[in-house]
Amino acid sequence: MTDGIELERDGEVARLTLRRPEKMNAISFGMWSAIPGIVADVERDPAVTVLVLTGAGTDFSAGADIGEFRDLRSSADGAATYDKAVEAAVAALASMRKPSVAMIRGNCIGGGCQLAVASDFRFAAEGSRFGITPSKLGIVYHFDSTRQLVSLVGPANARYFLLSGLLVDAVRAREMGLVNEVFPAGALEESTLDFVRTLGSRSQASIRGMNRIIEKIVAGQAEPDSEVDELRAAAVHGEDYAEGVAAFLERRPPNFTFR
Template identity: 55%
Template sequence: MPALRIDRHGDIAELVIDRQEKRNAMSYEMWGSLPALAAEVDADESVKVLVVRGAGAHFCAGADISEFGTRRSTADAARGYGDRVEQAAHALAEMRKPSIAMIQGYCIGGGCELALACDLRFADTTAQFAITPAKLGIVYGFTSTRQLVSVIGPAFAKYLLFSANRITAQDALRVRLIDELVEPDALEKTTTDFARTIGARSQVSVRGSKRLIQKIMAGLDVPDTEATELPIDAVSSDDYREGVSAFLEKRLPEFRVR
């Protein structure tokens, strides 16, 4: 079975990290295969939401450091490795479709990069978080650092990056590194239920909102052409007609991806 794979459950797809003997640490090949998997999900109109999860007891223990002696042994090799990791995180973050990281156990280093690349992060009380470049003499990449700062702010980003300390799920919730915290036996249901809620909403609205937020977080202050047209174009959509009709007829809307 592949160490990184897509499982489908109706209109929800799961990107499963399955390398349990390494606590789901990401190998060089796994980082390289992620963009194509994300593109596959984004192109599949039967899928509305992506859930990123680890198999077994852990989400992801980060990059496989045992490879660093060969994969990051020179400046050029380190640059190539860093580019591969950032390309993987970028591919996940830039999907049209919303994504949720479902986190249990270790979410360390590169595991945090993957979780931060998702739109939302749901975790259970077993989850532990750390970003550890300061233990390895590594500087976190620009894109991932910007994403971290945008989620938790500069002060706590400095705390995590300077110290490499591990924090609990409760601390992660306090600083908004995660969006939902539940007991372990409720994590899968809570995540799946929320994914189904997103799937029942207008995908024109969901994807348009995600695109606008991406632009805002990238530094757009004044609307460009796309940002201006997205709300206007929505008025011409089947979703708009169905949403208004359902409201007036006092029934639940039935949105369909077309």
């Protein structure tokens, strides 16, 4: 495993941990580069239903490791290579069929917030801080990450984050639409895992099909296409649909089998 990043599996849950607590989990080039392969492994693992992203210690992530920029982003070619690694990590997360949940403590800033926004859900502890800071570095933010941010918080709040570079607390982030839920710090882990267990109890055929359709809508697609039609037809003819209807009529919990 790449230094600074760790993947663990616990039953149906995979946990990707940014593990550089001495640097507030700043994301190195190697960590960015490792994320697509980790996500692909999670997607392929039939035992896993949900990916949880978090940070070791007191922070989610303070962002990209700026200390690398003088060496890795000092030329146009170097900047392009670095950006491709970031874009690939974001794209891998955003295109997952299995749901992803960012569990956030402390600082969630810059590239850390970029990873959180690329996830499907964001749960935060009280006292967490959020910000996206390209305007402090003379960087124009990545297009796909900007689109994802706008889809979450709207253009006015996206401008607030991107143009000002100011930080907001977890409560304000929830009001702006960036965060789904805010919990007391001591309750974050169990509250997040309770939601993860809820996701695991649902039809995975439904979850993955709907996640793909939402991805298409966020990307700007306005009408269904053949893939959407195929996803919906496969669901109607699948075992989960038959089980879901039977369980509802028999007033019992469903036993979904799709993996």
